[in-house]
Amino acid sequence: MKLHFKKSGKGKPFLILHGLFGSADNWLGIAKNLEESYTLYLIDLRNHGDSPHSEEWNYEVMAEDLRELMDAEGLESVYLLGHSMGGKAAMKLALMYPERVEKLIVADIAPRPYPVHHQHILEALNAVDLNKTNSRKDAEAQLAEFIDEKGIRQFLLKNLTRKDGKFAWKNNLPVITQQIKNVGEAIDSEKPFENPVLFMGGANSDYIQEKDKADIERIFPENHLVYIKNAGHWLHAEQPDAVVATLRAFLDA
Structure with missing residues (x-):
């Protein structure tokens, strides 16, 4: 599937994925603060934003959509960020095609299954x-x-x-x-993703809990877990400056 995206900036390609009911525009403010250092791809996932609709909707096909976009854009490897549902799609892509993701950022979601709550x-x-x-x-x-x-x-x-x-x-x-249950499905793999991963949670959110650390360590052993102060699930909207600073520290390391 050919996804709709907005491209800006210059430098290392950096793909950003929104959450459920969201779109590429949700991350415009963050992207504007990163354009001088990275080529940003703000992506509408399938069945969202201006991307095509499909009866097939799960994390595997979302990951394949992203691989197709990378192939079309000639991107061998990228920095990849996903928030909530987008975070699970990002994890899935990294586990399916680890050579294509140099660094992974997962915003306020863990690999475990979540009950339907929407x-x-x-x-x-x-x-x-x-x-x-x-x-x-x-x-x-x-x-x-x-x-x-x-x-x-x-x-x-x-x-x-x-x-x-x-x-x-x-x-x-x-x-x-x-198919709302698909959003809550776990992301797992017998083979871990060995590249650096940042899990960035909201300090006031309960999406990444103490019990999640074991799965995170098992699947993403090179992980860093950071909580953004005074932020809930929508950390990028609530504390954009802190999110940008955290992203830069991780990506520039």
Whole structure:
């Protein structure tokens, strides 16, 4: 699958992957602070953003999509960062094609399986009647019946676009709804990834826990685990300066 991406900067190629319900734009602020040192590829994963939709949606095909993009761009090896769902896709690519990933950064996710916990968001998105939606304000009002947090509503509304004169979701909502369990699947391998890996968690998040360290050590033995202070799961939005500084320290080492 030919993924949509935004390319900027100069230097070593650095691929960045968003999380569930996100898109390449989620990392624009971070990318602007790295363009002088790296060639940034902000990527829309399949069924998200402006990338194609597919009935097939799991971490193996996501990894193959990324390999295809690297081949098309002539990238032998890259720095690779993924957040949440994107972090699992990044781990999968590194384990499938270790020679293609020089350094790996995983943002606020561990390799273990996670229970499905996005039902309320899916319920909200599926409840929006796009045929009766005449503005983003209309869509937000419908989301507000399910989601109190304005920030989450604004994040989800970034997926709203116009198609053939009507509002539509950019992401493949039917497939994501049907296959949401795939997002929580574990990433594992009998053969570890031997290159350097940074696990970057939010200090206020519970996505990377003490119990996860054993799996991290087993699968990614050359790992560094750093927690970003005063940040939750959306660490790149909450503490961008600290995230950029942490990335630079790891990549420049």
